[in-house]
Amino acid sequence: MRYAYGVTAALLLSGSTITLVNGTPVTAQTAGPVGASVNLAPGGAPASFADLTEKLQPAVVNISTKQKVRVKSGFNPFNRQQPSRQREQQGGGSGFIITPDGLIVTNNHVIAGGPRGDVVDEVTVTLTNGKTYTAEIVGRDATSDIALVKVNAKDLPFVEMESSAKSRVGDWVIAIGNPLGLGSTVTAGIVSALQRNIGAGGAYDRFIQTDTAINPGNSGGPLFNLRGKVIGINNRLISPIGANIGVGFAIPAEEAQPVIDALRKGERPERGFLGISISPVSEDMADALGIAKERGEFVQNIVEGEAGDKAGLKQGDIILKVNNRDVTPDDTLSYIVANIKPGTKIPLAILREGKPMKINATVGRRPTEEKLAQNNFNPDENKDFDGDASGDDAQVIRDALGIRAIPLTSEIARAIGMPQSIKGVVVDVAGRGSAAQKGIRRADVIVSSNYKAVTTVEALARAINEAKKADRKAVLLGVKRRGGATRYTTVRID
Secondary structure, three states: OEEEOOEEEEEOOEOOEOOOOOOOOOOOOOOOOOOOOOOEOOOOOEOOOHHHHHHHHHHEEEEEEEEEEEEEOOOOOOOOOOOEEEEEEEEEEEEEEOOOOOEEEEOHHHOEEOOOOEEOOEEEEEOOOOOEEEEEEEEEEOOOOEEEEEOOOOOOOOOOEOOHHHOOOOOEEEEEEOHHHOOOEEEEEEEEEEEEOOOOOOOOOOEEEEOOOOOOOOOOOEEEOOOOOEEEEEEEEEEOOOOOOOOEEEEEHHHHHHHHHHHHOOOOOOOEEOOEEEEEOOHHHHHHHOOOOOOOEEEEEEOOOOHHHHHOOOOOOEEEEEOOEEOOOOOOHHHHHHOOOOOOEEEEEEEEOOEEEEEEEEOEEOOOHHHHHHHOOOOOOOOOOOOOOOOHHHHHHHHHHOOEEEEOOHHHHHHOOOOOOOOOEEEEEOOOOHHHHOOOOOOOEEEEEOOEEOOOHHHHHHHHHHHHHOOOOEEEEEEEOOOOOOEEEEEEOO
8 A cells, every 4th residue: 555645545455365456339249349328418417327337347347366375374482584384365356358359458466466466376257247267367567557368258248448638527437347346336427637646656657536436346447438438447546444435546548558559469568768766856955956846856876878877867967858848746757758669869958066958868668677676776775575585496595594585686786886796696685584693684695505606596596405405404605795705604594
């Protein structure tokens, strides 16, 4: 959950697990998209949504998931490294069919679960007629929170998407989904706002705000206009109680469509990237520099070799315009850049030491979220386990030494002040197990185990398994820390 404006902003949850939420009329037939017009009473209000609902409801599905996850066992005062056990976690949400052969749009968080957002083990789709299918995951994108799943079927009812740019604040909309596990449910309301920035940051911080009742389980379901077109994908709500209070949000169809198109082709969506860390220009900073308040963003750091570095940006620059668009709290630098095609040359209007300048940049391609996390590695951050390690090798290390180790990339090496020539794995979470008791801490680099070089997570796990097979109770680790020589530490295998 995320707290905003003093209330809870939560992606829509469902089931027993944490799963998130994100025209010409045609006749109802499986050969074409379903849809219908709504008869309007005097004054423009709908006389009823019944005809529209009857046409659209069969194209909206319930999605349920199962996933095996590891959870901590009960507290044991004699074992500070608390063992874990495996259990089955269930969740779900909603989705809608966009092709007659069973391609379905939903939210990524509906089909991703566990503490690290791993893909679930099993996805089941249920139609309004009660028929169920086992679905395969076609593609998913965590950044936009959009996913595609597919069922093996023919001649299914399906719906079409339409840009919300054609909508107006005050227009009637309806949501269909599976709120609170109740089954197919229809709610109605109006568009409360368009292009709403809710402070989530990044390329997709633009939502349709609606007072249509959406609740946990509506995640991934459609928001329809009165022409029966999907203008949004229900995604999250703001609520002090975790349920509908009339402030819900849907991903606009025009934001979702390029992602859907890429996933259908098996591609990763392309987003622009400058490779800089930024922060808003505070009121005090604006006063100090004599610039307009709530305009521009401050460059904190620059990733070497990325687009911003190549363009000549420097730490301390203030970027006022990107591609001739003002950078403001409502039109952030991240949003503008992410929605520019990589390879595009753009002008940047900046302030450097109080003096206005213009430079040109060629937009780069945004890396994966995992790569970005490595770029932003903070050795002083006090991290704890946010769940069990991802992958068998990582789990071997966690179980044996009580740490989480990740690859030592050039970006992380720079962040922790380590020479680029050093090869090894870096401690991301030190935990409180046997390694931590021997003084190993976050940002330490493990370079060897029993005198054998450790250059990958797999190599460290292999060394631990070899020690276990030889009935050894400990491993001798070579550990480097910033500014120091390699030191050797014997760590017991738990």
